[in-house]
Amino acid sequence: MAGSELTNVRSPRVKAARRLTKRAYREQDRRFLAEGPQAVREALKLDGVTLELFATAEAELRHSELITEATLQGIPVHRASGEVMSELSQTVTPQGLLAVCGLVHVPLEQALGGPSGPGGPSGPGGPGGADDTGDTGGVDDTGDMSGAGGGPRLVAVLAHVRDPGNAGTVMRAADAAGADSVIFTDASVDPYNGKCVRASAGSLFHLPVVIGAPVSAAVRQLKERGLRVLAADGAGKHTLDDVDLSGPTAWIFGNEAWGLPEEILAEADDVVRVPIYGQAESLNLATAAAVCLYSSARAQRVS
């Protein structure tokens, strides 16, 4: 435990963490908040990602293994009063544990397996401005995974997704379905948003995430690497059951309210809809994404 309990919500340390609830400061400070034992556990598995930990006395007891792990890694652990934790937390019922983390996203080329094509080196240093995190061990681990077997086989692209809960749930589903990476295009929500981090249930730390890629550039690079690019949209000509999903596939998911814009639909290799057998108008974005990603995962394993 570094020092005594933090009780002043106006202390510089608390204010420095608190400002990370705003996107502009996350981008400026290149840090974000990961709240709750699950997120903290996953963050601690990546070398060099967790920079500081805040814990209430109660959480220290309840999650002593995480406190021990952080201490062993030399990460400063600050005991925080309930009031300080409430100030930092973005949940109604704070779980008493919160990490300040360095950004974990990687450049698009690295997520797709390196600049020299499928199977090429996936080292740090590609374009995209995440150099400061590109050389963490954990990110390399997941980057290697995507390179295994000759390039990515399943990628989720979030284009114009604005709801952080939906975006985080898609990350979690993509991780579960064995996707190689998740790409947030330039018009999507910030994956470091607190709600998104929570909804991802640790998956933000599990697979390479790309931020701010222009949709056109992402689609072009995905195609260059041999992935079939499918736009998931209720207006699709084909349904999920009509298309061959056995090959490497990238799915583009759009905004729940208004789907995907024309230019993206035009750039995709095909526009595919989840069939609606009942009276529902549509599916929730995250559930539709899960159905699409699992259809791909199954088709790739059966074939």
Next chain:
Amino acid sequence: MAGSELTNVRSPRVKAARRLTKRAYREQDRRFLAEGPQAVREALKLDGVTLELFATAEAELRHSELITEATLQGIPVHRASGEVMSELSQTVTPQGLLAVCGLVHVPLEQALGGPSGPGGPSGPGGPGGADDTGDTGGVDDTGDMSGAGGGPRLVAVLAHVRDPGNAGTVMRAADAAGADSVIFTDASVDPYNGKCVRASAGSLFHLPVVIGAPVSAAVRQLKERGLRVLAADGAGKHTLDDVDLSGPTAWIFGNEAWGLPEEILAEADDVVRVPIYGQAESLNLATAAAVCLYSSARAQRVS
């Protein structure tokens, strides 16, 4: 428009609607609130379900077709001030339109196709205490659907699901996947909860919903009607890809945090898990349910 604009949040009419935000009063008054144009549109499609409509002046203009439809049906439409709507609304950004509806759930036996077995009469009057809504045209429509083809082929059971957003999203996915009914067991959230109604995106009005059925009774009746009862649980021996889903199937979904209790797992014909191909510990309940339900829908149509 019935009378002048309601501006007093303490008026008896506003208070009578406002109290429906609490479960005890919904049960006592046998009414619930459906908020937003989508829910109101679907409610109006069912004869006799919508009892009153509250609309702001702005919403009246924007959704004039719904106001006209309600008026044609003889449903009282009350113009409400923004303040009154905020009092009634359970959303951060009220959409200006809110219906007071009669309960729409049906008895278990009716949802499963009538007391005399598959294909039997599905009239009102079965046990379960929904007699006042059992004879609405809309519910009969959906009841008939479940009886078509010799009994239900796909049923979703929510056991111990506590999060209203998750429960509503499962209802929506079940509707989309063509399920014949959704059963909320006695330990689950109230489907008339405002968040649940919103997350269902109208599906609460689309397919027969059962409330408060004891799990054991539901499982027994589902088996009696020839459905294979599968418990969806991360601890399942079989994965979704290992089981034959082509026959009539009922899926039981449990609490996100702690899954399904032992006694339910023991009563099911099989315990099935969604395979996790990546590093995620589990899937969000609603996304897991969507993947299971769509796997069934596909298997039933391919076979």
